[in-house]
Amino acid sequence: MDTGDTAWVLVCSALVLFMTPGLAFFYGGMVRSKNMLGMLMQNFFSMGLVSVIWVLVGFSLAFGPDIGGGLLGDFSFAGLADITNADFGFAAPLTIPALVFVAFQMMFAIITPALITGATADRMKFAGWVAFLGAWSILVYSPVAHWVFSPGGWLFELGALDFAGGTVVHINAGIAALVLVLVIGKRKGWPGEAMPPHALPWTLIGTGILWFGWFGFNAGSALGANVTAASAFMTTNTAAAAAMLSWLAVEKLKTGHATTLGGASGAVAGLVAITPCAGFVNPMAALAIGLIAGVVCFLAVQLKFKFGFDDSLDVIAVHLVGGITGSLLLGVFANEAVGGLLAGGEASLLGKQFVAVGATLAYSGIVSFILAKIIDKTIGLRCTEDEEASGLDLSQHAESAYAAGEFGSMGRVG
Amino acid sequence: MKLVTAIIKPFKVDDVKEALRSLGVQGMTVSEVQGFGRQRGHTEVYRGAEYTVDFVPKVRVEVLADDADAAGIVDAIVTAARTDKIGDGKVWLTPVENIIRIRTGEMGHDAL
Numbered sequence: 001m002d003t004g005d006t007a008w009v010l011v012c013s014a015l016v017l018f019m020t021p022g023l024a025f026f027y028g029g030m031v032r033s034k035n036m037l038g039m040l041m042q043n044f045f046s047m048g049l050v051s052v053i054w055v056l057v058g059f060s061l062a063f064g065p066d067i068g069g070g071l072l073g074d075f076s077f078a079g080l081a082d083i084t085n086a087d088f089g090f091a092a093p094l095t096i097p098a099l100v101f102v103a104f105q106m107m108f109a110i111i112t113p114a115l116i117t118g119a120t121a122d123r124m125k126f127a128g129w130v131a132f133l134g135a136w137s138i139l140v141y142s143p144v145a146h147w148v149f150s151p152g153g154w155l156f157e158l159g160a161l162d163f164a165g166g167t168v169v170h171i172n173a174g175i176a177a178l179v180l181v182l183v184i185g186k187r188k189g190w191p192g193e194a195m196p197p198h199a200l201p202w203t204l205i206g207t208g209i210l211w212f213g214w215f216g217f218n219a220g221s222a223l224g225a226n227v228t229a230a231s232a233f234m235t236t237n238t239a240a241a242a243a244m245l246s247w248l249a250v251e252k253l254k255t256g257h258a259t260t261l262g263g264a265s266g267a268v269a270g271l272v273a274i275t276p277c278a279g280f281v282n283p284m285a286a287l288a289i290g291l292i293a294g295v296v297c298f299l300a301v302q303l304k305f306k307f308g309f310d311d312s313l314d315v316i317a318v319h320l321v322g323g324i325t326g327s328l329l330l331g332v333f334a335n336e337a338v339g340g341l342l343a344g345g346e347a348s349l350l351g352k353q354f355v356a357v358g359a360t361l362a363y364s365g366i367v368s369f370i371l372a373k374i375i376d377k378t379i380g381l382r383c384t385e386d387e388e389a390s391g392l393d394l395s396q397h398a399e400s401a402y403a404a405g406e407f408g409s410m411g412r413v414g
Numbered sequence: 415m416k417l418v419t420a421i422i423k424p425f426k427v428d429d430v431k432e433a434l435r436s437l438g439v440q441g442m443t444v445s446e447v448q449g450f451g452r453q454r455g456h457t458e459v460y461r462g463a464e465y466t467v468d469f470v471p472k473v474r475v476e477v478l479a480d481d482a483d484a485a486g487i488v489d490a491i492v493t494a495a496r497t498d499k500i501g502d503g504k505v506w507l508t509p510v511e512n513i514i515r516i517r518t519g520e521m522g523h524d525a526l
Contacts, residue, residue, distance in 0.1 A: 193428050386499075389425045390456075398459040400467075413457065413464040 002095040008225035009096050009104050015216025016107035020047055020114050022209025026264070027118045029202030030313050032195060034391025035122045036401035042117040042129050046110050049130065050137050054106045055080055061142035062105065063088050063150050070154025073146050089151035095224055104220060105149070109141055112169045118313035119177035122187050122195070123388050126396040128381035135371050136176065140364050144172050148356065160356035161338065161349070163232065164221035166276025166327040167360040174320025175361050176368040177311065183372040184382050186310035188389070195312075200260050207264040211240055214271045218278035232278035235286035236271065242290025243270025243297075250298045262298075269297035269318050273326035277333065281340075285333035289326060297322050327357050415510040415522070416484040420475040421447065421503040422495040427473050433494035434477065437486060440526070443476040453501030472503060478513055478526060 024043035031039050050058070057078050064073030077083050086098045094101055113133050117124070147153040148160065148168045155167075162168060187195065197203060218236040222229035247266025248258040273293030274286055281289065300317035304310065311317070331350030332341045339345025375381050382388075387395035394400065422430060427444060434442060448469035455468040479487050484507055491505050515525040 189425075189428070389423070394456055394458070398457060400458060411466050411468075413466055 001097065002224065005095040005224035005226070006097060006100055008229065009100050009220055009223060012216035012220025013100070013103040013107055015213045016104065016111065016220065017047070017213075019107075019210055019213035019217065020044070020111045022206050022213055023111060023114055024206070025202045026206025026210055026268070027121065027203075027313055029199045029204070029206060030118075030197040030261070031121050032391070033198040033402060034393055036198065036393060037399050038124075038126070038392025038396050039117065039121055040401075041126065041397060042124065043114045045130070046114040046133060049134055050110045050113065051106060053134060053137050054102075054109050058109055058137055058142050059102050059105065061138065062109075062145040063101075065089075066146075066150070066152030070147065070152055070157055072143050073150060073152070091151065101223070104223075105145070108165060108169060108217075109137060109145070112141055112165070112173050113137055113176075115170070115173035115315060115319055116177045116180060119181045119311045119315040120184050121312035122392065123184060123382055124392075125380050125383040125387075126392075128375050128379050131375045131379050132180070132371055132381070135375075136368065139371065140172065140176065140367050141168075144168050144360055144364060147359070155352075155356045155359065158352055158355065159349070160352040161280060161330060161334070162276045162327065162356065163279045163330075164218045164275045166272075166323045166330070167356050170272050170275060170319045170323025171327065171357060171360045172364045174316055174323055175365045177315040178309070178320060179365055179368040180372050180381075181309050181311050181316075183369065183376055186308075187312065188385065190310045190312075191305060191308075197261065200264075203264055204260060207267055211267060211271065214240070214275075218275060222279055228279045231282070234283050235278050235281055236274050238283050238286040239274030239277075239290035239293070240267045240270040242287045243267060243273065243294035246291045246294030247298045248294075250295050265314070265318060266294045266298070269293045269322045272297075272319055272322035273329070275323070276327045277330045280330060280334045280338045282335055285335070285340075285342075289329050289333060292329065293322050293325050296325050324357055327353050415513060415526070416479050416481055417508040417510050418475075418477045418479055418484060418487050418491070418505065419508065420491045420495065420505040421449070421472050422475060422491070423497065423501060423503060424471055424473045426495045426497070427475070429494040430475060430491055433490040434487065437483075437490050439477060439479070439483075439487065441477075445474045445476075447472050447474045451501070451504070470501060478510065480523060480526060 020043055024040045028036050028039045060075050060077035061073045064076045067074050083098050087093050113136050145168050147155040148162050214236055215233055219229045219233040222232055244263050244266040248262050251262040252258045270290040270293050273289050277289060297318050300321040301314050331353040334340030336343040339349050383395060448471055450468050450470055453470055455466055455470055458465050458467055477487055488505050496502055512522055513525040514521050
């Protein structure tokens with residue numbers, strides 16, 4: 001046990017938790033004002049539901065002893081029982097208390113499904129989201145986290161690398177977002193009607209919180225206060241910065257303007273792409289990964305118009321495409337210790353990265369589709385046309401983000 | 415000359431704008447307003463306490479027109495803004511004595 005490591009990972013857990021409200025505001029600024037609270041609530045609610053699921057069964061399914069085949073953990077740690085002295089099978093024993101590891105991983109479980117909500121913005125029924133979120137956390141997040149992050153998982157044993165969640169977090173949420181968008185359908189009026197962001201300052205604040213929290217996400221994934229954490233910290237910042245520059249450069253070339261939303265989106269794209277690589281690459285590689293991610297994700301935004309799927313806030317372009325970009329580039333840019341192509345490593349690492357990306361896409365895509373269809377036919381995933389027109393704030397939550405009632409027309413009932 | 419004023423549902427603004435544009439209308443003014451007619455307001459809930467909000471958000475559309483064009487404009491707005499549900503709003507006509515274009519000082523019909 002190391003007190004320095006413990007202190008660092010505790011702080012990082014709190015940093016990663018903070019990313020979820022950050023994400024809420026990042027997304028919230030981009031929706032129309034009538035959907036602001038709906039957007040915030042879909043994200044905030046994940047902190048409630050997924051925390052409880054994680055304590056009850058989520059952690060155990062992800063990090064409990066393998067049930068066989070590297071597919072899923074068992075129920076040994078359900079309710080976090082008998083966990084104090086657990087080592088979870090890591091070759092190098094953890095230097096932090098088991099519960100600190102549980103807490104750190106919990107924050108990843110919370111934000112991952114929250115990422116999906118940007119794709120289905122403005123039209124998802126809250127009850128449908130509650131059902132999807134709970135089921136997805138148990139049936140998709142925990143298994144994929146087990147495969148990749150748990151020493152018993154099959155992708156972990158294969159040797160596929162994911163420093164902080166390129167597959168588990170970004171590709172996983174990104175493909176689920178695509179599936180959900182296809183099941184739930186387009187917003188009424190899209191793409192003909194303009195649906196501009198209602199308050200970009202919120203989005204910029206959210207970006208700042210995400211960037212800040214991402215140090216916990218990536219540097220915390222070293223699971224100690226050490227050289228790897230320092231390296232991940234620098235690569236994270238470098239990639240975010242480089243992607244902001246490259247996104248803005250392409251945007252300026254193509255549209256004539258460098259926009260605030262472009263700067264924010266570029267930074268997030270860089271943060272996504274560096275996530276799988278953070279502790280495995282040097283700062284110059286991070287620079288390259290960031291520059292590439294900014295351009296690739298910018299171009300990927302056009303996919304939704306080309307193929308006609310209404311990914312409202314570009315979750316697919318940023319998280320799915322950014323996550324795949326980072327996960328594959330890791331096979332190229334990984335440092336000597338890990339064996340990327342440019343460091344003289346063999347192509348087998350790149351091959352393993354392809355396997356991990358493909359497996360995540362297939363599993364998450366299929367199970368998310370089945371869940372979405374079942375919920376759509378029973379509880380309903382999409383709100384009614386009238387609810388969509390009046391906005392999620394009023395129709396789903398009976399509140400207004402920007403108090404229209406202040407006119408003095410508000411009367412207390414009963 | 416006439417001032418056509420319409421109170422419509424906010425999500426119908428684009429439809430109304432397009433309908434007016436295809437009539438050849440050169441300009442319009444819109445504002446976000448709140449009010450009530452026959453449509454009831456809604457209920458909001460804050461920490462378990464329920465409140466009624468009487469005023470419903472609407473959009474006011476104003477168009478200046480020649481007498482001869484006014485009826486066509488009213489028809490276009492009514493058609494575009496109708497959902498057949500309560501709260502579709504109203505359109506009314508007001509006689510206008512004169513119109514002046516500020517930049518040029520043109521008056522009346524020329525200022526339209």
